[in-house]
Amino acid sequence: xxxxxxxxxxxxxxxxxxxxxxxxGCAAHSKASQGVSGNVPKCGxxxxxxxxxxxxxxxxxxxxxxxxxxxxxxxxxxxxxSFEIEQSRERAKVQHNPLRIPVHLRLSSGQQRFATPIxxxxxxxxxxxxxxxxxxxxxxxxxxxxxxxxxxxxxxxxPGSASKLLPTNS
Numbered sequence: 001x002x003x004x005x006x007x008x009x010x011x012x013x014x015x016x017x018x019x020x021x022x023x024x025g026c027a028a029h030s031k032a033s034q035g036v037s038g039n040v041p042k043c044g045x046x047x048x049x050x051x052x053x054x055x056x057x058x059x060x061x062x063x064x065x066x067x068x069x070x071x072x073x074x075x076x077x078x079x080x081x082s083f084e085i086e087q088s089r090e091r092a093k094v095q096h097n098p099l100r101i102p103v104h105l106r107l108s109s110g111q112q113r114f115a116t117p118i119x120x121x122x123x124x125x126x127x128x129x130x131x132x133x134x135x136x137x138x139x140x141x142x143x144x145x146x147x148x149x150x151x152x153x154x155x156x157x158x159p160g161s162a163s164k165l166l167p168t169n170s
Contacts, residue, residue, distance in 0.1 A: 040074050
């Protein structure tokens with residue numbers, strides 16, 4: 001019987017060693033796979049499309065900068081986006097104009113996402129020809145507040161106070 005117990009104990013030790021090796025190997029493979037998927041390249045020149053959209057909200061205009069990944073693989077859009085309010089193609093008197101915000105977006109192939117939206121508030125200037133111009137990583141686009149979208153121009157809530165451009169999270 002002593003030999004049988006030793007044999008059973010030996011089988012338990014060998015089985016534990018085999019299972020431990022298998023689990024360690026699976027864990028190492030899992031971590032290696034995570035590292036590979038975490039190495040998404042930066043979006044290359046010409047792979048992104050920048051567009052703007054604005055909406056009115058409680059007297060402010062909320063401006064969204066959208067980035068579309070036109071490449072065949074996932075990439076990271078990383079850098080700083082700038083937003084500038086212009087009046088008849090001249091920089092408007094708005095606090096924090098132009099506004100620059102950090103951008104770090106993971107975009108799958110064909111995916112479109114927006115960066116941190118910005119709020120433009122208290123516009124007491126002329127409502128003729130206001131634009132927002134945005135730049136990101138060599139790309140530029142603009143949005144004209146006109147026609148059916150004229151209502152998006154922010155309301156003048158405090159005459160004599162400065163108009164402001166701020167990220168929505170501040």
